[in-house]
Amino acid sequence: MGSNLAAVLRNELAWFEKPENSTGSLTSRIINDTAMVKTIIADRMSVIVQCISSILIATIVSIKVCWRMGLVAWAVMPCHFIGGLIQAKSAKGFSGDNAAAHSELVALASEAAANIKTIASFCHEEHILKKAKLSLEIPMKRSRRQSVKYGIIQGVSICLWNIAHAVALTYTTVLVQKHQATFRDGIRSYQIFSLTVPSITELWTLIPTVISAITVLTPAFETLDRQTEIEPDTPEDSNFDTIKGNMEFQSVHFNYPSRPEVTILNNFSLQIEAGSKIALVGPSGAGKSSVLALLLRFYDPREGRVLIDGKDIRDYNLRNLRKQIGLVQQEPLLFSCSIKDNICYGNDKSSEAEIIEVSREANIHEFISNLPHGYNTMVGEKGCQLSGGQKQRIAIARTLLKRPAIMLLDEATSALDAESERAVVGALESIKDNDGLLARTTQVTVAHRLSTVINSDTIVVMDKGKVVEIGTHSTLVAASEGVYSRFYRLQSFNEN
Numbered sequence: 001m002g003s004n005l006a007a008v009l010r011n012e013l014a015w016f017e018k019p020e021n022s023t024g025s026l027t028s029r030i031i032n033d034t035a036m037v038k039t040i041i042a043d044r045m046s047v048i049v050q051c052i053s054s055i056l057i058a059t060i061v062s063i064k065v066c067w068r069m070g071l072v073a074w075a076v077m078p079c080h081f082i083g084g085l086i087q088a089k090s091a092k093g094f095s096g097d098n099a100a101a102h103s104e105l106v107a108l109a110s111e112a113a114a115n116i117k118t119i120a121s122f123c124h125e126e127h128i129l130k131k132a133k134l135s136l137e138i139p140m141k142r143s144r145r146q147s148v149k150y151g152i153i154q155g156v157s158i159c160l161w162n163i164a165h166a167v168a169l170t171y172t173t174v175l176v177q178k179h180q181a182t183f184r185d186g187i188r189s190y191q192i193f194s195l196t197v198p199s200i201t202e203l204w205t206l207i208p209t210v211i212s213a214i215t216v217l218t219p220a221f222e223t224l225d226r227q228t229e230i231e232p233d234t235p236e237d238s239n240f241d242t243i244k245g246n247m248e249f250q251s252v253h254f255n256y257p258s259r260p261e262v263t264i265l266n267n268f269s270l271q272i273e274a275g276s277k278i279a280l281v282g283p284s285g286a287g288k289s290s291v292l293a294l295l296l297r298f299y300d301p302r303e304g305r306v307l308i309d310g311k312d313i314r315d316y317n318l319r320n321l322r323k324q325i326g327l328v329q330q331e332p333l334l335f336s337c338s339i340k341d342n343i344c345y346g347n348d349k350s351s352e353a354e355i356i357e358v359s360r361e362a363n364i365h366e367f368i369s370n371l372p373h374g375y376n377t378m379v380g381e382k383g384c385q386l387s388g389g390q391k392q393r394i395a396i397a398r399t400l401l402k403r404p405a406i407m408l409l410d411e412a413t414s415a416l417d418a419e420s421e422r423a424v425v426g427a428l429e430s431i432k433d434n435d436g437l438l439a440r441t442t443q444v445t446v447a448h449r450l451s452t453v454i455n456s457d458t459i460v461v462m463d464k465g466k467v468v469e470i471g472t473h474s475t476l477v478a479a480s481e482g483v484y485s486r487f488y489r490l491q492s493f494n495e496n
């Protein structure tokens with residue numbers, strides 16, 4: 001189970017975006033695979049060993065009592081073997097189908113649970129149930145057909161086993177008639193042979209289970225063996241220096257692996273100086289969040305390079321690099337634990353004083369202090385017991401505690417009211433990195449609300465994966481025909 005989960009978590013982000021690796025499918029696969037491994041190793045294997053030893057002992061004893069009969073027991077073994085083989089073949093497809101149907105149902109249930117508010121507001125419960133029923137229909141039909149086939153095959157194999165019995169019994173009578181064995185030894189030997197048959201039968205019925213389990217486990221082995229495309233631990237970088245925060249995009253062309261035909265960043269170049277505050281603005285879908293994703297190396301560009309402090313991002317040990325980059329997203333997901341544990345996430349050694357300090361900076365300390373259980377308040381699954389703005393502020397506090405050299409804010413204050421946003425943005429402007437080496441952390445902010453980014457050192461306006469304008473707020477507003485100045489006029493008009 002542990003290595004299975006480790007193998008899953010090692011993969012690059014694009015792997016998680018494949019439909020077959022959805023949350024539900026992964027959950028179902030991890031649970032099924034673990035149960036199946038337990039069944040094979042703990043339960044079935046012990047029975048298989050027991051059967052083999054009892055067959056061996058019985059064969060030796062029966063040969064000792066009447067060697068001719070002992071040899072007959074082995075001579076009719078092909079009947080058992082063929083019977084077992086037919087069963088194994090028919091059971092193979094059977095389990096695979098059940099596992100696939102199960103995985104689809106779990107994926108549907110987990111998606112429904114995660115989106116229960118949307119489902120309830122659209123009264124879409126019936127639709128989900130219909131989809132669940134539909135997902136089971138084809139495997140059910142197939143299962144019914146397989147059951148009939150399996151029954152017939154069982155009958156044939158039992159028939160073969162009975163033939164083996166008949167041969168052995170007939171041969172016993174022949175031996176007795178020919179005085180090659182006494183009646184007592186013949187019956188004793190046949191009796192030993194008969195007592196062994198259940199073990200042989202059990203052995204051959206267990207083998208199909210093990211074979212079908214291997215079929216079910218194939219995806220698990222594939223996951224365990226898979227090489228991640230973005231390796232987080234190489235190169236090993238024991239003398240890793242703290243980064244300053246200079247960033248550069250050199251003619252970057254990028255598309256998401258799940259949608260290779262759509263170019264997201266098209267010859268994108270940008271230089272960001274350490275300690276500066278950069279804002280990315282532009283229409284929805286322009287590629288702003290994708291720029292942040294590349295800085296965290298969630299994906300690699302198709303062409304071009306992303307440099308941090310003059311070094312290609314691919315040459316860094318990714319874990320060390322990511323430790324120095326903080327990300328706050330628009331919809332931060334909190335973990336189902338206390339507020340304190342959520343703020344400390346990834347910084348377990350932080351003191352109480354540090355936690356309170358970052359909570360003050362994120363303008364959330366007062367709210368937390370007024371809760372009956374304060375910092376020990378549980379937030380519920382994904383932080384469902386908090387408002388969007390409260391979640392965002394806790395996520396900001398969590399990132400501030402990291403004291404990162406680079407701070408990436410993706411619509412991080414969009415759910416805050418104007419006053420709260422001003423306080424948080426003010427706090428973010430003055431934060432220092434972990435070593436206090438820089439006057440301030442390098443910040444890249446993505447925002448639609450221009451009031452958030454007015455004070456940025458540089459504002460980069462993006463459209464269709466390209467930089468279309470770049471400058472400070474005042475220079476961009478001065479260009480009256482520019483995209484930014486049009487945005488600004490529109491937003492000012494709306495606010496008025």
Ligand SMILES: Nc1ncnc2c1ncn2[C@@H]1O[C@H](COP(=O)(O)OP(=O)(O)OP(=O)(O)O)[C@@H](O)[C@H]1O
Pocket residue numbers: 017256258259264282283284285286287288289290291
């Ligand atoms: N994981 C993904 N897989 C495939 N396509 C994606 C993925 N994420 C984003 N896209 C696509 O990439 C394009 C750029 O998305 P991105 O999120 O970078 O834009 P954005 O400028 O940040 O937009 P917004 O302001 O709406 O957040 C969009 O067309 C989007 O549909």
